[in-house]
Amino acid sequence: MSRLRPEASNAFWKQTSAVDQTRSDSSPTGMLDPFPPPPTWLRDRVEPWALYFNLPTLSDHIHEVLIALAGYQFIHSVLSPWLSAILFPRHYPHLNKRTKLNWDVHVVSLVQSTLVNTLALWIMFADKERKSMDINERIYGYTGTCGFLEALAAGYFVYDLIISTIHIKLFGVGMLFHAISALWVFSFGFRPFVNFYSPTFILYELSSPFLNIHWFLDKLNLTGSNLQWYNGMLLLSVFFSCRLVWGTWQSVLVYRDMWHALSQSWTLSSLSTAADVNVAIFGNRKLMAQNCVDEACLRANEEVFKYAGFSAGGVPTWLVGTYVAANVVLNSLNYYWFSKMVETVLKRFRGPKEGEKKIGGEKVEEVVEDIAQKVVLEAAATLEEEEGRVFLGDVPVEQGVVAGDVDVGGEVRRRRG
Template sequence: MHDPFPIPPPESLQKLIQPFADYFSLHTLPLHFHEVLIAAVLYHVTNKFISPAFSRFCFPRIYPNFNERTKLNWDVHVVSFVQSTLINVLALWVIWTDQERADMNWQGKVWGYTGASGLIQAFAGGYFLWDLFITLRNINIFGLGMLAHAVSALFVFSLGFRPFLNFYGPTFILYELSSPFLNIHWFCDKLNMTGTKVQLYNGIMLLFTFFSCRLLWGSYQSVRVFNDVYRAINSGAGTLHDPELGKLNNGTVVPDSPIPESEIMRFAGDRVVPLWLAVAYLASNIILNGLNWFWFGKMIETIRKRFDPPLGTRKAEKKIEIEEKEPVLVEGINVTSHPSTPAPGMTGVDYVSAVHVDKDGGHTLQVGQTEVRSRTARKSSDQAVAA
């Protein structure tokens, strides 16, 4: 299936990126680089302009009172919601309509290419390019852990432009089916909807999609990836060096390869799997699957803390001050409390201003005692005024 994106790649941009693509053996990148840039610009505009304008209009009493860190965190979640929704729709459409992709054998899945799958790689790459930009720009907030995550994610998704395992691009993007519900869960907390029926029903959908897409579907597809890469290496296509870098000659081509010459295999080249490439891809896959299983357990714990028994484990207000010391996972954000200046017109410590956003590789959300003290202080102050 050809690339369905309505804007063709500009010839001048192709020539500009071609030396970079040749140097790093990203043969299909010139065909999709304009899509990478368009996606990155879309997410930047959403973060910088659309999210603040939309949020001020829809939540005029909440969003403007956030401190700068919380506003940044809010806008990043809006981008994540937009990106995950968009990429899921595109991936499902490609899986259902790309017949050439559906007909691929194991060789096609390892070395094959279709324009539609390349589009998915491009929009995913555009998001991680934006993620790298926003992390570098706010490195004092997000930290080195999230910087390493952004670089690693962009690197892994860029491998699809060799092309390598291009077939599995739309497949693993479906991990993101749980992300819209994850973002809604976070927004519920910020909109004073913690413990409501909306958050309960959304939490059920979050757990269902996370378990179905990341644990069941993701683990199954990981086994298929391992099997295809193993077959490629076992067929004699594995090498210790990368022939793309000129270290090997055409003798590394799989002998008597049964792969028919076609449009799908036009970028296959010598059809070898360098050892570093297989190790990098499969190791990343193992790490992500391990994190998914870890996150699922923490996610259940997090959601249950939002609700009263018997469904939840929420304690009385005075007991939360002790219990909330324990980190609570909400994948991707680590929020720790710190003293801050109260908002105009408010006494004591503002609950929103007391939240400090700090991203790291731990992917946790930790709310400290400042949150509880701030709400308690405001309640005591109101009682004193009433008296």
């Protein structure tokens, strides 16, 4: 079945939306998009293109995408150079052109990752409509708060695309490809498709603030410091928790939901009307809306099926396949980066080479503590190098430079610029 605009199925909802007089006080009261709607002139210009590319919710959030893009670009071009020169007068003004550009990119990344992670956690705890979504709504449903989060992320990916295009000689084709693929895959949420999971997978970025801080400490000549060690411990633990444990589990859940949606699409293809399809997908939500006690609750629940007309054709097989492939690649990268960290740790704890002088018993505790600190620092440096190769184009000039940053005695031999 072909996808239909919302008007194609609104007749069904109007015919069956006589709200029951009996309303339940236990109905959830949720949140709409906290940002004001776009101006009419902007919506009118964007909507034809949004419908053409089958991204209907984009017309509700295009102003947020543009504001986010402008904000990130302002931080990169104005705020970061101005504030960094004031806060770090002995370092930032003396950086070479490439490192200064990388500094500004890292500032934007730090601000963006902190912002979207905070917003994602707020949505997950406060958006009651999202919490109450069933398996169908987790695929096809929509809430304004999740759309707002997707807009902020999309604005960053557009910024990333612009920077990687302008500076392709510095960052390379890899960063450009990453920017394009990230923007493309994340735009699926504007269909809407797995809108529910946008805050879930944004939390992959919980480790990014610590990764950026690690990079800044290197450039501030604080490599090997206690501050970098504490930050490194947080980086490694958060990376393992949010990307491997949380990320893998949530991937299993989204695979299950998408398989259900795909199977349902094949079954629903025999139904004759869009209204029948919408009953199968959003029937439970309509009942919840009927039980609302106030206008706010009613609007919030009705927003979940606001784009029901675009669910009439089910979910395309190619869309599920693309999403799964992108998710598998990302998870594989996370496991690869973690394996490199583990490899770095194991190198430290291998026994002494034959002929090496053994350490006296009274110094064992001190040396073990010193080695533990170097393990964390080297593992964090390994992660920063490996992830930087893909996401920030921060490729060391010399191979193996990270492993040589800190020796067993704790002195810095060379720093990356």
